[in-house]
Amino acid sequence: MTTRTVPGDTAVAIAAPDSTTPIPTRWVGPLRISGNAATGEVHVPLATYETPLWPSVARGARISRMVDSGIQATLVDExxxxxxxxxxxxxxxxxxxxxxxxxxxxxxxxxxxxxxxxxxxxxxxxxxxxxxxxxxxxxxxxxxxxxxxxxxxxxxxxxxxxxxxxxxxxxxISANYCTDKKATAVNGILGRGKNVTTEILIPRQIVADQLRTTAAKVAHLNVTKNLVGTLLAGGIRSANAHYANMLLAFYLATGQDAANIVEGSQGVTYAADRDGDLYFSCTLPNLIVGTIGNGKSLATVEDALDRLGCHSERPVGDNARRLAALTAATVLCGELSLMAAQTNPGELMRTHTRLERTNGAPHAH
CATH class of the missing domain: 3.30.70.420 (Hydroxymethylglutaryl-CoA reductase, class I/II, NAD/NADP-binding domain)
Structure with a gap:
């Protein structure tokens, strides 16, 4: 494991690709989290070929550390x-x-x-x-x-x-009314996996300095893009920009069944301008994660769960609840960063072009 410094952020640990880590994996953060399932500052692993995802989530994590309570994660049901x-x-x-x-x-x-x-x-x-x-x-x-x-x-x-x-x-034995690995309304209504809502209130000056936008712009874009745009597209109980990106990267790094991002990425982003401060939340009702079972015995996965504090001596179920909260907080970091970028003409493409100049190969940011 090597460590590199991200400009404007703390050191990021990078797992060098080898036979046990075929997908480029980086630890970003830490993100600050509070709530009924996880508290503290935690680096999170992301396994992905989409290189801009690392600095994008890192930006959201950096902002979470600028707010006293960080990202508040509430596990609602499981x-x-x-x-x-x-x-x-x-x-x-x-x-x-x-x-x-x-x-x-x-x-x-x-x-x-x-x-x-x-x-x-x-x-x-x-x-x-x-x-x-x-x-x-x-x-x-x-x-x-x-x-x-x-x-x-x-x-x-x-x-x-x-x-x-x-x-x-x-x-x-399986009748599709579960529903497993398919986009349906029933899971969002009745629940499947962990139901977690994350939220953060960002002061206006941090919004301006770190996100280069305003609360009003983000709230407006959330309505026009995530709500109206998804409605026109026929989305099923879902209104978000790219939950699947963060979920897939986090799932692969922590040994989850990656196909569960199909229902996992069904969630709702909510944003509001509160007198210039930005209230931002992500609700994910179908997070299917675990800390034991198939896929968790791989050395890289065990290391990731250990570092996330999800292999600790806790009451049964609490390690998985912590993992779900960290998953949802990671999603918020990436969602917040992308939504802010899309309020500024040209910023998204300029960033992708700059970060992917090596044709997708992992490099230092």
Whole structure:
């Protein structure tokens, strides 16, 4: 690991590319964070081929350190889901089966605990389409992102129900009402993964000096670009500039299932001019992250989670909650920087041209 200095920022640790880090990875920051899941100043890793992302997030992180409370991250909810498909003979029998399932919730919760030390059944929801019954199980899964834990529990619950409720039969262990790795409305409405809102209030002088813009310009652009533009494009419960950029880089660096950026990047940016100060927030209802499980045993990933403070002795689930908060704070840093840049004609392209002058190869900024 080498260290280089970013002009106007603190030292940035850079992981030299080798056989264990095939994607260029840099640690940027630190960002300052507070809230109910993480506090302090933390450098964050970003694995990406899009070289301007590092200084962009670093700019947002630098601004977070200029504000006393930094980025305030509030973890609102958490749950991993798996939906199953049950087939009945008609809608009436599907409805009867759904009522029978809800009558057995205590029984299903007890059964869930036999599938894992950490799985807890939180809720069951359903939809009926003709003779088809879609059942959405929602679980807490400790420090794991919970894909496999939820599927194992759902498989056990489904077999149990098929053996005890008449006039129904197996349809599928995954019925797309979860919804996994697809852009849908249901996850934003009901939640899947960690639901985190991050926010920061930036004094007007910092907005002018560090972002070279005004609160009014950022708030106006957020409406015209992120809200109206996304509406015209047919976005699904999403209004942001580029959450996917930060999510993918952070997910790859910390051993997450990168395909979950599909639903993870569905989120809403909100900006307001508060007497010249800029209030800026990012809400991400579908952050699917974990600190244990598949992908976490790689040396580079273990090192990243250690440095992030997400391998500490804490109550079950708290390491994953901390990771989710840091993920969301990283997203805010990059979103804030890009939105500010786009209020100034030509700034975005000039920056990309300057930073990518080596045809995308990593270099010092």
């Amino acid at each position: 749950r991993m889901t798996r939906s199953v498909l049950i087939e009945a003979t008609d809608a009436q029998s599907a409805h009867s089966a759904a009522r029978a399932i809800h009558d057995r919730l205590d029984e299903l919760r007890t059964l869930t605990r036999t599938t894992s030390r950490f799985a807890e059944l939180l809720a069951v929801r359903h939809e009926i389409v003709g003779p088809l019954l879609y059942v959405r199980f929602e679980f807490s899964t400790g420090d794991a992102s919970g894909h496999n834990m939820a599927t194992l529990a759902a498989d056990t619950l489904l077999s149990h129900l098929l053996a005890r409720i008449p006039d129904i039969r197996y349809g599928s």
